Amino acid sequence: MSQPENSARPDRIPAATVIVFRSAGPGKPPELLMVTRSRNMAFAGGAAVFPGGRVDPADYDLAASLASALPVEEAAHRVAAIRETLEETGLAIGISGRVDAAIARAARALLLEHGTLGPVLAAMDWQIDLDAVLPFARWFPKNERLPRLFDTRFYLADLGTGAVDITVDETENTRLYWIAAHDALAAAERGELSVIFPTRRNLERLAQFPDFAAAAQDCARFPVRTIVPRIAEEHGQRWLCIPEDAGYPVTREPLGDVLRG
Template identity: 60%
Template sequence: MTDTAKAAPQREGIPAATIIIFRNAPEGGPPEVLMTVRSRNMTFAGGMAVFPGGRVDPEDYALGEDIARESGGAMDADEAAHQIAAVRETLEETGLALGLAGDIDAVKAGEARAMLMREGALAPVLEAFGWRLDLAQITPFARWFPKNENIVRVYDTRFYLADLGTGAVDVSIDHAENTRLFWTTAAGALEAAERGEIKLIFPTRRNLERLALFASFAEARAQAEAIPVRTIMPRVEERDGKPMLTILEDAGYPVTAEVLDDVARG
């Protein structure tokens, strides 16, 4: 481990990152997003449907420092580390090589994924395949930090957007953290949750409601670029005699409160 890796920022929450991956619907209509169902054995959000992602590792911070230096200060090292983590976790969990540039095809992506699982870090994969990071492919969308003394593992998660376009690619589970990958519209995911086919934690539900507003990836990106990312820290408020879990009113979300007793948490 490098000195840079040892110097990863200390936080109240566990730093994490996730990419909401869009593709054009095969038969037209609203775009689809990729979701995964986490293994029931996972400590956080076990059995829940979420977007691909995971915690930021020390090696992501080390690579983030390199990116920040190369950018001449245009990219913050901490933000770079989160974006790198999102790229790494996406490759590991789905097999998709997003946020990367170079000679990339399905076979190489599969080989890179296998190497990533062996190495546990993205830097050696980039070197071995001659790839480079292309973080312009992903757009900051949101940041959620559901800080609560009653939650043992609190993640401070940054959400990003990315687009596959036609989406004519194969995805497969990692056989470790996830049990299923599936494409769905945001509205379709919410409807599936209402039918009891999938389970959603509070942040995922709110983000799906926001995503359901968009008729295309371009619309989603435009809103993300227009609304500055602010840290969303849900809090409990009493409304009409009922405790409600609430979020910011001006962060782009159409639904900003839910009855506390109805909230599913990780």
């Protein structure tokens, strides 16, 4: 099965990103899994982002083979989110079946060997659980300054509590870490993290939630819509803006600050 025509357009690269929650303990805000991209990467080099990447043709093939009521396009994005998380971090999310640290390591090695998720599912006797990744947002920044235009769907996944093994994929990323949303924003303000406009807005939204359940409720309140940032000029200053009614507490930033970030 080939990739859908609307997703293969040269100006729109389909991508999927996962925001993985982990409980930090009673009374503490949840931690999120983030990676720092290699400075050699063409898109967002050196930036702190969530695990993810483009949707591959094999993701559409696997999605079409699943007994799911989801449209193939949406199912393929969720498959890509699950695959990219395993590949980039060693974390197995969206999986039904036996998973422990050793099994996850073996699955990741198999994924890196084959490049597709299907053989991994068969070898590990896993079933994919598309409902374990919750649609959160969709961003399509149409900025001609960007080397590539990614149409990215963001998902949420919950690890709950417990120890997990994560290991950075050093081909694309240089650092892998758990951090609370407000701590990531504070680090960006101090210049310790480089955060691009969509990531900053999503961190601000995520910082509102005391736990994963609250984030899930927010998803129900604000169904996913494609956010296309736009430039507006007011009183001689240019701003990069997003819709006011999409669930984000901050909906604009001076364009000069965005470009510096």
